[in-house]
């Protein structure tokens with residue numbers, strides 16, 4: 001039995017869909033009853049589990065051999081996932097596949113990348129079997145900017161910096177492969193899309209697929225921070241995003257493309273045009 005945490009999110013949701021379609025036994029962990037009901041209505045086993053309520057974790061993990069470990073970025077992420085690793089060990093889970101990040105690093109100024117580094121080290125030292133997946137920036141992050149994109153503007157602060165953007169559907173496919181196959185213990189995989197693209201490349205591709213001009217506007221870091229705050233992003237998240245794009249990506253510190261998605265799954269990753277075309281309606285119809 002596999003326990004899928006983060007099951008209501010982007011990657012976890014896709015992992016559940018793929019496992020369900022393949023008829024693989026698994027359990028989706030959710031923190032609200034209505035989320036559990038929604039899974040059960042689709043014929044999927046679901047259980048209550050909240051990383052912030054350790055009392056719920058033992059029951060959620062009982063009888064599971066493997067766990068996909070995933071939670072969203074938050075100042076509490078390190079505590080949450082370390083608590084989950086310790087609970088899994090106590091509950092008899094023998095293997096954890098963790099969604100980390102390509103820029104996971106103890107010394108980085110990017111808060112979630114530093115959180116992942118602490119969690120990755122804790123997992124490696126746990127005595128459990130582990131695999132760490134380290135994806136680059138998600139193509140789906142572009143949906144944060146779907147309103148300005150629908151009006152012909154892509155605001156960013158990453159200058160000429162490139163990222164090897166990866167589609168979350170490909171991250172989910174790798175997670176399913178690793179969760180359902182042997183031979184991935186003590187492995188760390190850097191997951192990327194097929195090419196490194198800067199924001200000018202992205203705006204050109206969006207223009208082609210949407211059939212209307214999308215112009216990249218490179219904002220100063222402080223203006224990008226202000227924009228993020230204006231659209232309701234928390235102070236912690238806005239500061240982290242500004243640092244990540246203005247310092248790390250603009251400073252050319254992001255990883256180059258790898259061939260891990262195709263090597264592990266046998267299918268090449270989505271390229272940016274495919275992503276933009278699959279999500280075209282969201283970019284076009286945004287307010």
Ligand SMILES: NC(=O)c1ccc[n+]([C@@H]2O[C@H](COP(=O)([O-])OP(=O)(O)OC[C@H]3O[C@@H](n4cnc5c(N)ncnc54)[C@H](OP(=O)(O)O)[C@@H]3O)[C@@H](O)[C@H]2O)c1
Nearest residue numbers: 006007008009010011050051052071072101135136137138
């Ligand atoms: N964005 C990027 O470019 C990027 C790149 C590399 C790595 N990453 C990493 O990828 C992960 C995010 O993946 P994603 O986009 O699939 O996540 P997501 O869509 O934001 O979903 C987060 C999931 O975590 C669950 N969760 C949050 N707090 C929880 C708690 N206290 N207890 C139990 N579950 C909890 C959420 O449940 P609810 O529905 O109840 O909120 C949701 O299912 C993060 O670790 C991030 O650092 C992101």
